Amino acid sequence: MLDLWYWPSIPGRGEFVRLALEAAEVPYRDRARDEGVEALVADMKPRHGIKPFAPPYITCEVEGREVTIAQVGHILTWLADAHGFGASDLPKDLELIMLQLTVSDVVAEVHAVHHPVGVSAYYEDQKDAALVAAKHFREERIPKFLGYFEDALSAIDGPFVLGAKWSHVDTSLFQLVEGLRFMFPKRMAAVEADFPKLIACHDAVAALPGIKAYRASDRCIPFNQDGIFRHYPELDAA
Template sequence: MAYRLYYWPGLPGRGEFVRMALEAAEIPYSEPARDDGVEALLSDMEKREEGGGFAPFAPPYLVDGDVAVAQVAHILTWLADRHGLGGDDPQTDLGLIQLQLTITDIVAEVHNVHHPVGSGAYYADQKDEAKRTAAQFREDRIPKFLGHFERAAALNDGPFVLGGKWTHVDSSLALLIDGLHYMFPRRMAAVKSDYPKLYALRDAFVDLPAIAAYRASDRCQGFNEDGIFRHYPELDAA
């Protein structure tokens, strides 16, 4: 039975981290909310919440038969285990999971840039705070996180973290780089040359035939201002 990926329709969002790995590995999946509308997600979540098991707190979550797994990093390491998208030994897998969780951290900070006061409030009502948060994120957090990921990308001979084989960390790093470029085009253009290994990793990943085909398909949604990576020009600067 093919996996079912549950996520909000109409935005790439955190669901895209899961799609990237599924698409690159050519693992079949369906998306009920994309095909049948948001009600398919809401009713499934409600059913799980009332069902007495370990219900997902929020999408994305991936379903295979009776098993449903939420949390992007958890989903990806589950897929890695089942489909060989990790390393060849436990120590390497621990390192990859650590990196994936660090990607979870920066994604949370990215969301916090445009919603520094609260997720429940409109961006328009927290623009001043967002400007202050964005300045700090651009100046301090982007170099700190990307410097860390650059060192990971340089661990082997490239282009990927483990060398020639891509893993769930590479698919997430490639999406992270593209998302940050969409959100902060001026800042990312200014710092790009500081991270040659990371950009080589990103380029090698998007050049994978399965990812090139995905990006050319109508399954691939562009970034937009409903997702995690949002382009608000007033939050960007070199």
Template structure:
């Protein structure tokens, strides 16, 4: 039975981390909300009264009777089933720990353009966004990228992957994170990525994996846009 992914159809957003893992594995999945009446289906699901494990928000994944929300929990689940996580328990948990740290950074990226509230438009919180984005660029991007670089340097199995010697969902997520930051903060990222050469190399290598390449070239891959998490507002870059 195909996996069913529920996520907003117009953006990459957090759903993209799940899509990349499904695509790399060549898994059979349906991106429900991108079909006809898809958003209705997603909304109806969130409002159903009979769901014992109601997701707080999209994305969520349905695998037969199992329903899972929270991007990192979905990847923990899929990683095991799709061969994109180590079998060894400590390595498996380490992969998850990296994913959780990526998720923290993704939340911070969102708040660069919405520092006060997700219920307000960007234009209603622009002065605050300018200040928050400055700190984000100057403090947070370098801190996180240098952590990823450190992990690659220290990986006993080589610096081509975050964990072990094979690709995991954490590698795919780091690719997406770098891709999104390059879209949103191109000037800053071009400088900072130069100081994290292994992160830059991993980003390139993931984009060249055959299934990922095919996905990125397909119309299943949505373009970045200013409705998503990674938004390019030139005034927030620098």
């Protein structure tokens, strides 16, 4: 059985894994949602092979042995190969990895907006630096990253990066747009029209049967102020 382990109270980075599994309708257990955060903390202790540095991670059987795979981009690349939602064409799959790792880069920058000084310090204690970081992120990084993904989606007719076939990169771009809309509603409203292919990709992912069913279920939890994407009104502006 495929197990996903992630902090149970936030969508966070785990959601990028969850969305691909849900779109592909792959059965999995969301262990910390089912068993609580204590089970996750207990599971992170070494029990086989190399332990993950941080959630999300999955455990599954590979060639008869149980393995642990962490790092969102790595998890999704493995799952795409195992469950057939990648390109099944090495040059194209290498491009998908490049795009997926770029999503990880944006996500890290998004977190650094509200935690620019220290990951373990409170937002309130680094708010002045966050205001500066947010301005840079809004004005420079959002257009640069979204423009990059818009170009990637323009290489062939969409709505997805691979054309008519969705991949984990598309479900991740969906979540990126959702998260940025939650965190920076004013900024996103001002710039979204510049990225029509990205928004079309987002909308096509939302229409996938597995994603529709997931978002209508209680498995899908909303963004909150503990996750990666947080809405602090003072960090947003058009």
